[in-house]
Amino acid sequence: MAVNQLKAGAILNYVVLCLNTLVGIAYTPYMLRTLGQNEYGLYSLAASLIAYLSMLDLGFGNAVIRYTAKFRAEGKIEEQYSMFGMFTVLYSVIGIITLGIGLLLYFNVSNIFGQTLTAIEIEESQTIVLLMVLNLAVTFPLSIYGAIITAYEDFIFLRVIQILRICINTTIMIYLLSIGYKAIAMVVVATICNIIVLLLNVFYCKYQIKIKIIYGKINKPLLKEVAIYSFWIFLNVIMDRIYWNTGQFVLGALVGTLAVAVFAVAIQLQGMYMMFSTAISGVFLPKIIAMVTKSNNEKEISDLFLRTGRIQYSVLAFILSGFVVFGRQFIIFWAGESYDDAYYIALLFFVPLTVPLIQNLGITILQARNQMKFRSIIYIIIALGSFVLQIPLTKYFGGIGCASAISGALIFGQILIMNIYYQRKQGIDIKRFWIEISKMSMIPIIICSVSMIILRLFPIETFLQFVIGIMIFSVFYIPLFCKFGMNRNERELMLSPLMKLFKRI
Secondary structure, eight states: OHHHHHHHHHHHHHHHHHHHHHHHHHHHHHHHHHHOHHHHHHHHHHHHHHHTGGGGGTTHHHHHHHHHHHHHHHTOHHHHHHHHHHHHHHHHHHHHHHHHHHHHHHHTHHHHHTTTSOHHHHHHHHHHHHHHHHHHHHHHHHTHHHHHHHHTTOHHHHHHHHHHHHHHHHHHHHHHHHTTOOHHHHHHHHHHHHHHHHHHHHHHIIIIIOOOOOOSSOOHHHHHHHHHHHHHHHHHHHHHHHHHHHHHHHHHHHTOHHHHHHHHHHHHHHHHHHHHHHHHHTTOHHHHHHHHHHTOOHHHHHHHHHHHHHHHHHHHHHHHHHHHHHHHHHHHHHTOGGGTHHHHHHHHHHHHHHHHHHTTHHHHHHHHTTOOHHHHHHHHHHHHHHHHHHHHHHHHHHHHHHHHHHHHHIIIIIIIIHHHHHHHHSOOOHHHHHHHHHHHHHHHHHHHHHHHHHHHHSOOOSHHHHHHHHHHHHHHHHHHHHHHTSOHHHHHHHHHHHHHHHHHO
């Protein structure tokens, strides 16, 4: 059953990704044009501000998954239920703290952004911030149930609910935007959908998994162990927020909502790009925890690291190559010519980000081994350095300067330092990994280079030419990459579902 859940979870993750991509391509242009650049920038600015409050999770969500999976592997049922009670109390306290801090932000929006926002924009942003804070305060005490479902590897339920949420939320938003509602309506709908999903998770845990929550004396040794583990996860979350949220904050404070809107489009594309990688690694944490708890076989874990990395790279190399060739035209057709700089900002993210994305199983391995300390310390130092660089570079070069600071941090921290650490301290065969990835990269580099030359001779000017260009690119890229970039097992993994479907038809 667990193996089926893993496979189904990974497949459904890609269904979610396809839906998110479809929504991003079809719905986002409509939203951008309906809201307008200033309104969208305002919404993105408020969202980036509230994103910092989500750090109050303190890494406990990941700890719930880790220790639930660990206790299950050890057959400790009562310990699980007592731990759930402990985390429920902790999250309830965090929810109250979140509400208090959020109210302080609500009353100080004008002090933070008063120089770049108008009086009307400040009033609207206050309403958005308040709604987002209430949403987050309710989310914390109920978020434990989603983590429990993940730890029990019931991925099908989680992904089906996620698919329904995307469809319903998008449908309602299209209707509301069509009759004149703006950013505040988007936040209200998102809040209602989020609460419904949280309550469904509660119902599933109690009546399907049949878990219990025992409130009693807190296990202090366990709390100490969890706190140490969560602290390093928490530092990693801080780093993530500094990387991907400070840019909008800095641009909002130094430039204005127009620059924030362009940067936000690039960030949205970056988020979609990241999701295509985490769809696979996201379902492996409980499995790796069980492996580490029982045997901790370095070769087995290293082989899994390589296999998932190759599969992730097969997907990301196609997306990255296509974006390099067609990304600028895509953004112009999709968002409008005023968002042209988002192409260059997105490229500054995509290229260096590809490496940690195809290696993100390494994070899962570190979490399973409870060895996040080194990564968290290094990343927080580099992320702070990136933030310091963002300020002067944003003043002189705007959004591209801000993105350059983030890109440099990614190259130094997530590529150079972590690859050395994986090789020397975690026993992962990084040398073999890069030999394999280098072989896989030949076809994308050749096809991408030839395509760029052709586009210089025959530039794309209409949407029809754009679609035809992508089709021609795909017709050459996919078979050549399957033949020369993938091994036999990977080809079978990709083609077997298509062959089964063909036989059924």
